[in-house]
Amino acid sequence: MASPCRQYPYAEFLKDWGPESKYADPAGLKLRKQRSCTAGIITSADLPNGEKTLLWVERKDLAVGFSPWPVCNPKMAP
Structure with missing residues (x-):
């Protein structure tokens, strides 16, 4: 079940993952390398x-x- 983050407003979520975003069609993603x-x-x-x-x-x-x-x-450089 999804649980929203306090620092991630729903409007921003829709911009990132909603029907108008470039990520709207997860079936179109090609997963390459995993770490x-x-x-x-x-x-x-x-x-x-x-x-x-x-x-x-x-x-x-x-x-x-x-x-x-x-x-x-x-590793962060000094």
């Missing part, structure tokens, strides 16, 4: 329009969102 991380999986996805994006799938509840990084444990 297994401790808390979830980073998936590289190709959109029908040729764009690429990184998706994050949380292990505990299978929530899907945008991945904040392309790797599991990013």
Whole structure:
């Protein structure tokens, strides 16, 4: 069951995932590479329009969102 985030208003959700968004047709996504991380999986996805994006799938509840990084444990430069 979906549970909304306090910092992610419904209007923004619809912009990102709604019927007018570039992600509206999940069947059109081509999943490429997956990286297994401790808390979830980073998936590289190709959109029908040729764009690429990184998706994050949380292990505990299978929530899907945008991945904040392309790797599991990013190291910040000093």
